[in-house]
Amino acid sequence: MATESQIINSAPSEESIIKIANMHKWYGDFHVLKDINLDVKKGERIVICGPSGSGKSTMIRCINRLEEHQKGTIDVNGIELTNDLKNIEKVRAEVGMVFQHFNLFPHLTIVENLTLGPIWVRKTPKKEAEELAMHYLEIVHIPEQAQKYPGQISGGQQQRVAIARSLCMKPEIMLFDEPTSALDPEMIKEVLDVMIELAEGGMTMLVVTHEMGFAKTVAHRVVFMDFGEIVETNEPYAFFDNPEHERTQLFLSQIL
Amino acid sequence: MTEAKVTAESSEVLKPPISHAGIIGWARLNLFNGWFNSTLTILILVAALQLIPPFVNWAFIDSVWNTTGAECQQVKGACWSVIPANFRLVIFGFYPAESQWRPLLAMIMLVGLLLYSKNRNNWGKRLLYIWLFSLFIMGVLMRGGLFGLQPVESAKWSGLPLTLILSFFGMLAAYPLGVVLALGRRSNLTGIRSLCVVYIEMIRGVPLISLLFMSSIMFPLFLPKDLNIDKILRAQVAIILFTAAYIAEVVRGGLQAIDRGQYEAAESIGLNYYQTMRLVILPQALKIVIPPSVGILISAFKDTSLVVIIALYDLLNTSKSALSNPEWMGSSSEVYIFVALIYFLFCYLMSSYSRRLEAELEYKSTE
Numbered sequence: 001m002a003t004e005s006q007i008i009n010s011a012p013s014e015e016s017i018i019k020i021a022n023m024h025k026w027y028g029d030f031h032v033l034k035d036i037n038l039d040v041k042k043g044e045r046i047v048i049c050g051p052s053g054s055g056k057s058t059m060i061r062c063i064n065r066l067e068e069h070q071k072g073t074i075d076v077n078g079i080e081l082t083n084d085l086k087n088i089e090k091v092r093a094e095v096g097m098v099f100q101h102f103n104l105f106p107h108l109t110i111v112e113n114l115t116l117g118p119i120w121v122r123k124t125p126k127k128e129a130e131e132l133a134m135h136y137l138e139i140v141h142i143p144e145q146a147q148k149y150p151g152q153i154s155g156g157q158q159q160r161v162a163i164a165r166s167l168c169m170k171p172e173i174m175l176f177d178e179p180t181s182a183l184d185p186e187m188i189k190e191v192l193d194v195m196i197e198l199a200e201g202g203m204t205m206l207v208v209t210h211e212m213g214f215a216k217t218v219a220h221r222v223v224f225m226d227f228g229e230i231v232e233t234n235e236p237y238a239f240f241d242n243p244e245h246e247r248t249q250l251f252l253s254q255i256l
Numbered sequence: 257m258t259e260a261k262v263t264a265e266s267s268e269v270l271k272p273p274i275s276h277a278g279i280i281g282w283a284r285l286n287l288f289n290g291w292f293n294s295t296l297t298i299l300i301l302v303a304a305l306q307l308i309p310p311f312v313n314w315a316f317i318d319s320v321w322n323t324t325g326a327e328c329q330q331v332k333g334a335c336w337s338v339i340p341a342n343f344r345l346v347i348f349g350f351y352p353a354e355s356q357w358r359p360l361l362a363m364i365m366l367v368g369l370l371l372y373s374k375n376r377n378n379w380g381k382r383l384l385y386i387w388l389f390s391l392f393i394m395g396v397l398m399r400g401g402l403f404g405l406q407p408v409e410s411a412k413w414s415g416l417p418l419t420l421i422l423s424f425f426g427m428l429a430a431y432p433l434g435v436v437l438a439l440g441r442r443s444n445l446t447g448i449r450s451l452c453v454v455y456i457e458m459i460r461g462v463p464l465i466s467l468l469f470m471s472s473i474m475f476p477l478f479l480p481k482d483l484n485i486d487k488i489l490r491a492q493v494a495i496i497l498f499t500a501a502y503i504a505e506v507v508r509g510g511l512q513a514i515d516r517g518q519y520e521a522a523e524s525i526g527l528n529y530y531q532t533m534r535l536v537i538l539p540q541a542l543k544i545v546i547p548p549s550v551g552i553l554i555s556a557f558k559d560t561s562l563v564v565i566i567a568l569y570d571l572l573n574t575s576k577s578a579l580s581n582p583e584w585m586g587s588s589s590e591v592y593i594f595v596a597l598i599y600f601l602f603c604y605l606m607s608s609y610s611r612r613l614e615a616e617l618e619y620k621s622t623e
Contacts, residue, residue, distance in 0.1 A: 066524065103520060120531050121527060
């Protein structure tokens with residue numbers, strides 16, 4: 001989808017920002033995530049792919065504790081995720097998340113959607129929060145929609161608002177859970193373009209997506225998951241051209 | 257941006273066909289389409305012709321409006337005179353006659369404030385202070401004892417003011433309590449959840465009458481002899497507890513209708529539980545449940561008339577005592593029609609306001 005020729009050249013730093021070690025998760029008796037180990041550097045962009053049901057969404061949802069893990073450790077920006085609610089809230093304020101179905105708040109205007117977090121979590125004064133919101137709406141190219149309600153704008157615009165809503169919290173990390181899967185084809189590009197611009201700004205990003213063009217353009221690393229395991233991790237070109245693992249080859253042959 | 261615009265300028269604008277025009281067309285379409293509807297229409301017409309003219313005769317043509325009770329005995333139609341003659345007794349009950357301007361003023365304040373609060377543009381901190389101040393004034397007016405007002409004990413509060421007190425405070429306290437119970441019932445904490453389930457199911461499992469009996473007869477048995485809690489207050493608490501259980505279940509339905517993604521989105525921007533509920537979930541859930549909640553509030557309003565059984569004199573009971581006067585004994589229909597109109601007026605205002613609120617809160621959407 002995205003222009004495949006250009007590769008964004010901002011290198012990640014040496015410093016780790018997310019450390020997942022020996023992490024397991026069960027739904028009842030069902031072992032969804034098996035021994036996940038992943039180290040994400042500050043400024044690194046990781047695309048996670050894999051067949052449906054492979055646990056990729058569940059894994060990134062563990063990073064802001066929308067899902068609870070039962071074994072192993074997840075350390076985000078120096079805070080370990082445990083049952084401690086204060087820590088969870090701290091991590092959530094630093095980690096932005098964009099969902100497949102946007103999940104905008106339908107009873108609030110676009111600008112109110114954006115200012116909710118800054119005003120209530122960051123305690124930013126209302127006027128300042130509104131300026132912040134307008135700033136990020138310009139970044140996602142829809143400042144003119146500020147006073148509308150989510151139901152009045154298109155899916156692609158809603159997803160861009162959702163991205164702006166996360167950005168208003170000035171997160172260190174952005175998680176994207178299949179951000180373009182619920183969009184009509186003609187709207188996918190406008191969302192991916194915003195994400196690419198975000199990548200150019202050096203944001204740490206974990207993206208679950210099937211957009212392989214996007215993976216080639218922006219990812220430092222591609223992670224392939226299957227049956228709740230990380231099967232293979234590699235740089236995008238090596239990943240697509242010379243997949244090591246048989247399961248990866250099978251997957252790529254099905255989607256490319 | 258890639259917003260595709262499809263315009264229909266090229267194709268001709270077609271209006272839907274008009275198949276039936278005029279009154280005859282309308283009647284054929286709505287009243288006489290098929291033998292079943294035609295029969296129904298004719299039956300209803302016949303019934304209306306049988307019932308309405310006699311009622312109009314009774315209520316308006318043969319009726320008297322300003323006579324004594326004795327004169328009424330000679331009249332074929334309605335004896336509306338019973339209402340002006342007993343107006344004060346029906347409306348204010350046994351409140352001392354020389355002080356009845358006080359409950360009147362309090363009621364005018366209450367209704368005025370409710371009407372003022374209908375407009376959502378007036379909502380805010382200022383309105384809250386106005387309410388608190390007015391409630392204090394209304395309390396002083398009813399109770400007396402301050403500013404040189406004659407004290408009036410609550411046993412004498414009766415009639416319409418009592419009905420309004422019981423229902424207004426009943427709704428005011430029951431709604432938030434119901435919301436808390438609904439949230440508790442969906443809590444992850446087992447203790448809180450089971451407590452709420454037990455409460456809701458227990459209260460819903462017994463009739464309001466039995467709660468009122470308990471509050472007036474059983475409850476005082478458990479209290480120390482010298483501690484005497486006001487009877488109206490006890491009935492008030494019973495009404496609140498009862499209504500809250502029903503509100504809780506309705507609100508729970510609304511909470512269940514909210515998509516899981518709304519919770520996740522709120523949590524992912526760092527809102528805590530209370531913020532998530534207050535700012536994101538409840539505004540949406542409560543909007544969904546406006547129609548059933550208003551249904552419950554309306555029935556709570558009418559159910560206050562059950563306090564008759566614990567010898568409180570609400571509007572319905574004061575009308576009964578007016579009728580126990582031998583002079584007016586034959587005029588019960590007239591009095592009950594009058595009281596029904598008062599109940600209807602309040603219920604109608606509530607339901608029309610709920611419809612307006614619903615329309616105002618409708619999400620703006622292009623679909």
